[in-house]
Amino acid sequence: MNALSVMPVVLCLLIIFVYFYPxxxxxxxxxxxxxxxxxxxxxxxxxxxxxxxxxxxxxxxxxxxxxxxxxxxxxxxxxxxxxxxxxxxxxxxxxxxxxxxxxxxxxxxxxxxxxxxxxxxxxxxxxxxxxxxxxxxxxxxxxxxxxxxxxxxxxxxxxxxxxxxxxxxxxxxxxxxxxxxxxxxxxxxxxxxxxxxxxxxxxxxxxxxxxxxxxxxxxxxxxxxxxxxxxxxxxxxxxxxxxxxxxxxxxxxxxxxxxxxxxxxxxxxxxxxxxxxxxxxxxxxxxxxxxxxxxxxxxxxxxxxxxxxxxxxxxxxxxxxxxxxxxxKGVSGQIFDSSDERPIENANIEIIGRNMTFKSSQNGYFWRILLPGSYQLKVEAVGYYPKIVPFEVRDQTGINCPTNTKLLIFLINATTPMSAALQGSEPTGGSGVSCTPCVEGAYTE
The missing domain is CATH 3.40.630.10 (Zn peptidases)
Structure with a gap:
């Protein structure tokens, strides 16, 4: 087989290599x-x-x-x-x-x-x-x-x-x-x-x-x-x-x-x-x-x-x-049932004073971009008492890797008597207020 006869094969292989090689x-x-x-x-x-x-x-x-x-x-x-x-x-x-x-x-x-x-x-x-x-x-x-x-x-x-x-x-x-x-x-x-x-x-x-x-x-x-x-x-x-x-x-x-x-x-x-x-x-x-x-x-x-x-x-x-x-930047967190610490999906969330609701994810997570300042977060979910959580968003100016304010929020089931709910029936440490910083990955999958 001479060089001319193999040339088409070589060209074909070259085209395949160029086309498919990453x-x-x-x-x-x-x-x-x-x-x-x-x-x-x-x-x-x-x-x-x-x-x-x-x-x-x-x-x-x-x-x-x-x-x-x-x-x-x-x-x-x-x-x-x-x-x-x-x-x-x-x-x-x-x-x-x-x-x-x-x-x-x-x-x-x-x-x-x-x-x-x-x-x-x-x-x-x-x-x-x-x-x-x-x-x-x-x-x-x-x-x-x-x-x-x-x-x-x-x-x-x-x-x-x-x-x-x-x-x-x-x-x-x-x-x-x-x-x-x-x-x-x-x-x-x-x-x-x-x-x-x-x-x-x-x-x-x-x-x-x-x-x-x-x-x-x-x-x-x-x-x-x-x-x-x-x-x-x-x-x-x-x-x-x-x-x-x-x-x-x-x-x-x-x-x-x-x-x-x-x-x-x-x-x-x-x-x-x-x-x-x-x-x-x-x-x-x-x-x-x-x-x-x-x-x-x-x-x-x-x-x-x-x-x-x-x-x-x-x-x-x-x-x-x-x-x-x-x-x-802003605020993020996760919403739980206070009795069994099960994440709550599709909770209605609103930053008080901003008439626009958003939802928690399938695993109870939420995120909201906010500028530095003091805010209140209102959380409502079917079958639970509503909750208002105050928090602060820190100024991240000049910080190369920004971090937001993280909240762990525990909602009390509406079947709980009001008196017990007012006294608080949350797990230890589950105040629902800002925990900045929270333990990273503590509630991740």
Whole structure:
């Protein structure tokens, strides 16, 4: 057999090797839907220093899988850790976010054990990255197209629905047909108690916080904010992202020469104050699932040329990390039955003075991002006497690895006579007040 006769075999083996062998180098290019899946699978195979979990939350209207990569420093399942999620490519023609999340995935892996902030984040949380919620729209979008709507929607030829107008709304009934992608996100949130989230978009440069919807639609051209009971937290989260972004914080687009129009002070805006709409994903996260989500507009050009991606990654890298660390602040804890110390699921929890409830998880855990200050937590559960617990949130300014206030709360069964309940029938040490710090992992799985 001569050299020429074996050449086709060698070339075939080389192609197979290049296509299937896991690579540690992620190029600054747009990965089509098959390539995106391959990158995520390869990442899961070659990553050994941190925990990874590749899973799909469902399929798009066209049947494409919606892939999520979970990363954490903890190799064992710990239900006491807060869950963070990032969702990109919600509008198919807004493509930068899908690539940024792939690079963020690799950045976390490569810097774990080297960068104290990355190590802190991964050791104390579980991060879920969904690079493309709308692979249908992306597949028909045009690289280099900065404006326009082509590819924005899902479905065959991108002719179905706007996925960021497709969720249940806080103020109004949403009549748009619910899409498979939307239902997949809602079911995802039913399974995992997310604490912090962000949706990555394109077409502007600003951190947008809830509400996007407003109670009464106004006919005047002047726009007014529609504020949540946690407006102080949302403004803080938006500013955290913007102030770590070299362009967003000063009102510029990714192109140094192009000013942002309109100008957003500090690089943030309330959604309705910019323009209002119903059915937005960030509003649903907050009012329905108790998850703090903001919308990140990260490039004035919706689908910039691939040579712009490295610059866009460098602009957003620190913002993504700093924003994620906010999930470690505020208050967290676990709720128990005082008689048998069984965790209580689906307890209604409210920070008094903030008219918005959230729930405890399957294992009785809860989390809430709050700014430093004094608070009271009200807990109610079916079959139990309600309880109010005062606590303090410490200032974490300048602390590289923030820690929140941890509470252990014991509810008294309503079958207990009131006199005994008033005297207290809790286990020793179970006062239900702040225990800062609690013993880490004492009640984890």
């Amino acid at each position: 690579s540690e180098c992620l190029d600054f290019k747009y990965h089509n839907n098959k390539e995106l899946e391959r990158v995520m699978r390869n990442f899961s195979v070659i990553t050994k220093n941190i925990h990874t979990n590749l899973y799909s939350i469902g399929r798009s209207t066209n049947g494409l899988p919606l892939w999520v990569m979970e990363v954490s420093g903890s190799k064992t399942a710990r239900s006491d850790l807060p869950n963070i999620k990032f969702v990109a490519n919600i509008h198919g023609n807004e493509a930068v976010g899908r690539e940024l999340l792939l690079h963020f995935m690799e950045y976390l892996r490569d810097n774990y054990g080297k960068d104290p902030s990355v190590s802190c984040l991964l050791d104390n949380s579980r991060i879920h990255l969904l690079p493309s919620l709308n692979p249908d729209g992306f597949s028909i979008s045009t690289e280099g197209q900065c404006v326009g709507e082509h590819g924005r929607l899902n479905g065959v030829n991108g002719n179905m629905e706007d996925l960021n107008r497709n969720f249940p709304d806080y103020f109004h009934q949403d009549l748009n047909p619910r899409q498979p992608e939307t239902e997949a996100v809602m079911a995802w949130m039913d399974k995992i108690p997310f604490v912090l989230s962000a949706g990555l978009h394109g077409g502007a440069m600003v951190a947008n916080y809830p509400f996007d919807s407003e109670k009464v639609t106004k006919s005047t051209p002047e726009k007014f904010p529609s504020l949540t009971p946690d407006n102080d937290v949302f403004q803080h989260l938006a500013r955290t992202y913007a102030r770590n972004h070299p362009k967003m914080k000063i009102g510029l687009c990714e192109d140094d020469t192009k000013p942002q129009t309109p100008y957003f002070e500090d690089g943030i805006t309330n959604g309705a104050a910019w323009y209002s709409f119903t059915g937005g994903m960030q509003d649903y996260n907050y009012f329905k699932k108790g998850c703090m989500e903001i919308t990140l507009e990260i490039s004035c050009c919706k689908y910039p040329l691939p040579q712009e991606l490295k610059k866009l990654w460098e602009q957003n890298k620190q913002s993504l990390l700093s924003y994620s660390l906010e999930a470690l």
